Amino acid sequence: xxxxxxxxxxxxxLRTYYDGFLAIAxxxxxxxxxxxxxxxxxxxxxxxxxxxxHYPLRQFIHICxxxxxxxxxxxxxxxxxxxxxxWLFLLGLILLVMVLIPGVGVKVNGSxxxxxxxxxxxxxxxxxxxxxxxxxxxxxxxxxEVVKVSAYxxxxxxxxxxxxxxxLLLEPDFGSAVVILTIAMGVMFLGGARLWQFLILAVxxxxxxxxxxxxxxxxxxxxxSFIDPWADPLDKGFQLVQALIAFGQGEWFGVGLGSxxxxxxxxxxxxxxxxxxxxxxxxxxxxVVLVIGLFTLFIWRAFVIGEKAEKxxxxxSAFIAYGLAIWFGFQAFVNIGVNMGxxxxxxxxxxxxxxxxxxxxxxxxxxxLLFRINMETEKITSSVPKGKKKWINA
Amino acid sequence: xxxxxxxxxxxTGSEQRRQFLCTVMFCGMLMLLxxxxxxxxxxxxxxKHQGDIRHIVDVNVSAYRGKIVDRNGEPLxxxxxxxxxxxxxxxxxxxxxxxxTGLENLLKMPHGKFTKIIEKNADKHxxxxxxxxxxxxxxxxxxxxxxGVHLDREFKRFYPSGExxxxxxxxxxxxxxxxxxxxLAFDDVLRGVQGxxxxxxxxxxxxxADIEEISSPVPGRDLQISIDSRLQYLAYRELKLAVKSHQAxxxxxxxxxxxxxxxxxxxxxxxxxxNDRGDLQGYRYRNRAMTDVFEPGSTVxxxxxxxxxxxxxxxxxxxxxTSPGFYRIGRNVVRDFRNYGVLGLTDILKKSSNVAxxxxxxxxxxxxxxxxxxxxGMGQSAGVxxxxxxxxxxxxxxxxxxxxxxxxxxxxxxxxxxxxxARAYTALADDGLLHSVTLFKRDYDEDSQxxxxxxxxxxxxxxxxxxxxxxxxxxxxxxAGYSVAGKTGTVKKIINGRYSNEQYLSLFVGMIPAQDxxxxxxxxxxxxxxxxxxxxxxxxxxxxxxMSRSMRILGVDPSFQRDQKKPLVLAVQGxxx
Numbered sequence: 001x002x003x004x005x006x007x008x009x010x011x012x013x014l015r016t017y018y019d020g021f022l023a024i025a026x027x028x029x030x031x032x033x034x035x036x037x038x039x040x041x042x043x044x045x046x047x048x049x050x051x052x053x054h055y056p057l058r059q060f061i062h063i064c065x066x067x068x069x070x071x072x073x074x075x076x077x078x079x080x081x082x083x084x085x086x087w088l089f090l091l092g093l094i095l096l097v098m099v100l101i102p103g104v105g106v107k108v109n110g111s112x113x114x115x116x117x118x119x120x121x122x123x124x125x126x127x128x129x130x131x132x133x134x135x136x137x138x139x140x141x142x143x144x145e146v147v148k149v150s151a152y153x154x155x156x157x158x159x160x161x162x163x164x165x166x167x168l169l170l171e172p173d174f175g176s177a178v179v180i181l182t183i184a185m186g187v188m189f190l191g192g193a194r195l196w197q198f199l200i201l202a203v204x205x206x207x208x209x210x211x212x213x214x215x216x217x218x219x220x221x222x223x224x225s226f227i228d229p230w231a232d233p234l235d236k237g238f239q240l241v242q243a244l245i246a247f248g249q250g251e252w253f254g255v256g257l258g259s260x261x262x263x264x265x266x267x268x269x270x271x272x273x274x275x276x277x278x279x280x281x282x283x284x285x286x287x288v289v290l291v292i293g294l295f296t297l298f299i300w301r302a303f304v305i306g307e308k309a310e311k312x313x314x315x316x317s318a319f320i321a322y323g324l325a326i327w328f329g330f331q332a333f334v335n336i337g338v339n340m341g342x343x344x345x346x347x348x349x350x351x352x353x354x355x356x357x358x359x360x361x362x363x364x365x366x367x368x369l370l371f372r373i374n375m376e377t378e379k380i381t382s383s384v385p386k387g388k389k390k391w392i393n394a
Numbered sequence: 395x396x397x398x399x400x401x402x403x404x405x406t407g408s409e410q411r412r413q414f415l416c417t418v419m420f421c422g423m424l425m426l427l428x429x430x431x432x433x434x435x436x437x438x439x440x441x442k443h444q445g446d447i448r449h450i451v452d453v454n455v456s457a458y459r460g461k462i463v464d465r466n467g468e469p470l471x472x473x474x475x476x477x478x479x480x481x482x483x484x485x486x487x488x489x490x491x492x493x494x495t496g497l498e499n500l501l502k503m504p505h506g507k508f509t510k511i512i513e514k515n516a517d518k519h520x521x522x523x524x525x526x527x528x529x530x531x532x533x534x535x536x537x538x539x540x541x542g543v544h545l546d547r548e549f550k551r552f553y554p555s556g557e558x559x560x561x562x563x564x565x566x567x568x569x570x571x572x573x574x575x576x577x578l579a580f581d582d583v584l585r586g587v588q589g590x591x592x593x594x595x596x597x598x599x600x601x602x603a604d605i606e607e608i609s610s611p612v613p614g615r616d617l618q619i620s621i622d623s624r625l626q627y628l629a630y631r632e633l634k635l636a637v638k639s640h641q642a643x644x645x646x647x648x649x650x651x652x653x654x655x656x657x658x659x660x661x662x663x664x665x666x667x668x669n670d671r672g673d674l675q676g677y678r679y680r681n682r683a684m685t686d687v688f689e690p691g692s693t694v695x696x697x698x699x700x701x702x703x704x705x706x707x708x709x710x711x712x713x714x715x716t717s718p719g720f721y722r723i724g725r726n727v728v729r730d731f732r733n734y735g736v737l738g739l740t741d742i743l744k745k746s747s748n749v750a751x752x753x754x755x756x757x758x759x760x761x762x763x764x765x766x767x768x769x770x771g772m773g774q775s776a777g778v779x780x781x782x783x784x785x786x787x788x789x790x791x792x793x794x795x796x797x798x799x800x801x802x803x804x805x806x807x808x809x810x811x812x813x814x815x816a817r818a819y820t821a822l823a824d825d826g827l828l829h830s831v832t833l834f835k836r837d838y839d840e841d842s843q844x845x846x847x848x849x850x851x852x853x854x855x856x857x858x859x860x861x862x863x864x865x866x867x868x869x870x871x872x873x874a875g876y877s878v879a880g881k882t883g884t885v886k887k888i889i890n891g892r893y894s895n896e897q898y899l900s901l902f903v904g905m906i907p908a909q910d911x912x913x914x915x916x917x918x919x920x921x922x923x924x925x926x927x928x929x930x931x932x933x934x935x936x937x938x939x940x941m942s943r944s945m946r947i948l949g950v951d952p953s954f955q956r957d958q959k960k961p962l963v964l965a966v967q968g969x970x971x
């Protein structure tokens with residue numbers, strides 16, 4: 001009872017201590033994402049389950065759940081995450097092992113990435129991404145001296161991450177493995193790792209990834225088809241060609257909401273991985289600029305919040321904020337890049353926009369952490385909050 | 395916890411790194427922006443064009459094939475829209491097994507067939523599962539919503555009168571193109587022109603929007619033919635019965651309008667049902683009346699007498715001595731059935747004396763007699779434009795000796811089809827005017843040719859009326875209430891190059907009413923094996939049965955001159971189609 005009262009009190013505090021730009025970015029991303037998922041999935045729901053609102057309804061539930069989880073996280077002190085970071089990462093590893101156990105994991109399109117949980121299919125790798133951020137932030141905050149001076153300090157957490165990556169590759173989920181390694185490396189870079197050590201490590205990881213691609217037939221095929229999709233537009237380059245066509249058709253102002261042709265079974269996964277192509281076709285360059293701009297705004301605000309926290313001495317919170325910025329930014333970059341043919345096809349969602357339960361909820365949780373960090377930092381740095389006058393009537 | 399020294403050192407270092415990372419990420423976003431501008435502004439035309447290639451296709455719109463209707467507008471061949479079910483094997487995946495079973499049941503496929511088709515054609519984009527299914531089945535197939543299974547609109551040809559008009563109309567193939575009969579002969583007229591429209595398709599090849607009509611389908615023209623389906627039905631029924639009861643190998647019948655040369659009925663046995671082509675065999679779908687030739691035998695005798703009358707070689711009251719029943723010409727002998735003694739012209743035809751017509755023929759120059767035959771259309775196609783129409787043969791007069799001229803006079807050494815024979819008789823029926831024959835409705839024949847004088851023609855008809863008298867060869871061909879003029883023929887078939895004494899053609903050609911004929915009809919029964927083989931006994935009754943009903947259908951006044959033994963009472967058992 002007391003807990004709930006305190007929680008509500010914290011939520012009320014948020015009215016005073018919140019980041020306006022971040023709020024605008026997140027709200028816009030969520031709304032645009034939901035509208036576009038609806039537009040991109042009506043025909044699919046009609047075809048698959050004879051209910052056009054099958055996917056929009058579920059996505060709406062995902063968003064509600066995400067906001068609910070976010071609200072709970074807002075009430076939780078950052079200290080809690082700092083303390084439990086290692087355990088959470090361990091939990092993530094256990095989940096990654098569980099998903100590989102036959103009968104527990106659910107296989108879709110050749111990959112085992114999901115666990116059936118009370119009627120929902122949960123993509124484990126999404127949860128692991130968040131846990132990776134929390135663990136890495138905690139590690140860097142605790143062992144800053146070691147990270148800075150010794151190679152061991154860098155390699156040690158990477159051992160754990162390598163284990164996670166190995167488990168992810170067994171699913172296989174190459175994209176998520178790359179994302180968590182990028183988070184780890186990014187946070188470590190900001191944590192002050194020695195440049196030459198860091199660079200050697202980075203080069204080593206890139207080489208490793210390249211080798212993995214080279215020796216896996218389907219990954220190699222994706223890479224070759226991405227280099228010249230028009231060479232084999234009916235087979236290997238099919239998805240990419242369809243996405244590019246969506247961009248071309250959209251040109252300046254788009255074909256109009258709901259009018260995409262490419263979403264009608266030309267684009268595979270129009271409501272998930274290739275949602276951005278539908279945005280490009282229906283809303284045109286204007287929509288593309290808007291969405292990229294919103295993600296840029298998000299990254300900027302995450303860095304600003306991290307910087308404030310760092311200055312206030314909340315190292316753990318600061319690295320969480322940086323980690324989230326790297327995660328969201330990198331994943332958005334990869335997803336949009338894939339849609340535009342700049343990067344080989346990866347099964348990564350567009351943060352907070354693509355259809356999908358686990359990714360939506362986990363990313364809402366990440367956003368909630370940002371708000372919590374901002375709140376804690378603001379509370380301590382100013383008795384009279386700076387933002388109050390400016391935003392109180394907004 | 396953290397010393398001030400460390401604090402400042404970290405501050406500057408981390409500040410730089412943060413700014414560096416931030417810059418890298420902003421640059422990444424800028425790159426995305428640049429690529430978006432490249433795609434959506436600079437490359438848009440190329441990409442749009444690529445999109446159009448994939449979205450927009452021209453599809454054919456099938457044209458409605460013209461109807462074939464009879465002279466009264468009764469439909470004989472109509473096209474009904476149907477659906478054809480096809481599958482794109484590349485789109486098929488993970489279909490629920492009950493859906494497959496449902497589809498197989500609907501399309502009457504054996505179990506497992508669908509999967510087999512998909513596996514066998516895995517590299518194709520288009521395989522018909524079943525063509526021409528009914529709208530009900532099509533709706534059920536659609537309701538199954540199986541990905542990759544599609545429906546197309548096509549037309550199915552339907553023949554309401556089935557086997558009755560099978561030979562005449564022929565049929566179309568599954569692609570709506572004429573294959574036989576009138577469907578083939580007038581395919582150009584009936585077919586129409588396929589239209590084309592430009593449509594937009596989704597990724598599963600379903601049409602989502604019509605963009606423009608490139609050319610609208612031009613429906614085929616309707617064809618009104620001269621056939622009267624009531625008479626056709628009658629003729630078919632009686633011919634079929636006769637062929638069956640005499641266990642003949644085949645039969646043909648042609649009925650012409652004596653004044654216009656229109657074909658009112660043309661039927662054959664054996665026949666086939668064009669609506670169900672499971673049992674198509676070559677011998678069944680030949681329109682024998684048009685395509686098969688035979689030697690006409692005694693049925694040409696009236697022409698010889700008429701020619702001789704017109705040529706002045708005999709006169710109406712002349713008599714011919716046929717004793718002793720045979721006639722020696724060189725080393726050959728022409729025989730009669732028995733010795734008929736001295737015969738007048740009427741009796742020559744009534745008894746069908748070979749000796750008498752041979753003697754008369756030999757009075758005429760070969761060239762003149764040949765000229766009459768030639769003008770009657772022997773050795774030339776009847777010209778109805780039917781596919782595979784026969785012309786028959788006529789021996790050249792230059793190489794004709796007396797015996798050959800004699801055999802020609804009783805119908806050997808010349809071959810013709812049933813329609814040619816019927817046509818030749820129009821020259822007797824319409825007072826000496828030979829009509830062209832047509833399968834199309836018309837009021838007047840502009841291509842008629844005079845062959846005999848009116849007087850001769852009516853004389854011959856008067857003589858031929860005696861053929862259906864009690865002591866004539868075709869008493870069974872008489873029609874109560876109407877006078878009939880006709881001639882029988884019983885022709886030996888050539889088997890292995892020799893005239894057979896066991897296999898015959900039974901023929902009867904007649905006109906009704908005899909004084910002013912409305913109809914001409916030729917009946918051929920090939921190889922009757924039961925119930926006699928004489929033309930009068932086998933073919934004659936068919937004439938009688940068909941004509942007695944046809945007269946009433948056409949509302950022809952009964953004639954009162956001669957044959958009134960059973961007057962109008964017969965009208966009671968009239969046939970109502």
